[in-house]
Amino acid sequence: GENVEQHPSTLSVQEGDSAVIKCTYSDSASNYFPWYKQELGKRPQLIIDIRSNVGEKKDQRIAVTLNKTAKHFSLHITETQPEDSAVYFCAFTGGGNKLTFGTGTQLKVEL
Amino acid sequence: NAGVTQTPKFRILKIGQSMTLQCAQDMNHNYMYWYRQDPGMGLKLIYYSVGAGITDKGEVPNGYNVSRSTTEDFPLRLELAAPSQTSVYFCATSSGRGRNLTQYFGPGTRLTVL
Numbered sequence: 001g002e003n004v005e006q007h008p009s010t011l012s013v014q015e016g017d018s019a020v021i022k023c024t025y026s027d028s029a030s031n032y033f034p035w036y037k038q039e040l041g042k043r044p045q046l047i048i049d050i051r052s053n054v055g056e057k058k059d060q061r062i063a064v065t066l067n068k069t070a071k072h073f074s075l076h077i078t079e080t081q082p083e084d085s086a087v088y089f090c091a092f093t094g095g096g097n098k099l100t101f102g103t104g105t106q107l108k109v110e111l
Numbered sequence: 112n113a114g115v116t117q118t119p120k121f122r123i124l125k126i127g128q129s130m131t132l133q134c135a136q137d138m139n140h141n142y143m144y145w146y147r148q149d150p151g152m153g154l155k156l157i158y159y160s161v162g163a164g165i166t167d168k169g170e171v172p173n174g175y176n177v178s179r180s181t182t183e184d185f186p187l188r189l190e191l192a193a194p195s196q197t198s199v200y201f202c203a204t205s206s207g208r209g210r211n212l213t214q215y216f217g218p219g220t221r222l223t224v225l
Contacts, residue, residue: 006153032212034213034214043201043216043217044154046215049212049213098159099144101155
């Protein structure tokens with residue numbers, strides 16, 4: 001079946017530093033790659049997504065890069081702030097609208 | 112617009128009991144999904160629906176049933192609750208039209224089976 005590996009499982013950075021989370025997927029037909037942020041006790045919320053025909057997408061301090069050849073995509077957060085502390089999930093979809101989620105990265109931004 | 116709503120927020124069940132988790136949306140989305148999230152883990156797809164009258168199994172369907180009689184509602188049924196079903200359950204929707212693949216999640220139902 002489809003699966004995705006997400007690394008690291010935990011990440012601690014100093015406020016103002018950058019954070020990078022990487023996911024590797026198995027299905028070469030995948031065409032949509034969203035990233036979700038989940039705060040403690042809350043629902044997952046989409047923060048950025050990218051399609052297979054684009055290599056990079058940026059939204060203020062958040063960017064996502066996609067390497068289709070290597071089948072991996074990464075989330076980049078610059079100038080991290082305490083409110084960025086949360087669990088981040090990557091996901092991908094191939095045919096249809098079913099998402100396969102990664103296991104999550106607990107990001108902690110320390111003052 | 113309320114978006115995606117779920118009831119109840121919390122529930123404690125005894126082993127062998129049954130219950131229905133409710134999910135409703137007012138976004139006129141075609142696609143609806145049920146996920147479970149175990150502590151410290153990612154989301155796993157239980158069942159999904161691409162429209163009224165159409166449902167299909169996801170990754171972990173055993174012990175659950177669904178129905179989709181209307182566009183708005185997608186209830187999840189647990190027939191014989193087991194401790195392994197202790198989890199947080201999220202309902203989600205997506206448009207299913209054109210290139211819009213974004214999934215929107217409800218607030219979740221926290222279920223404990225004792």
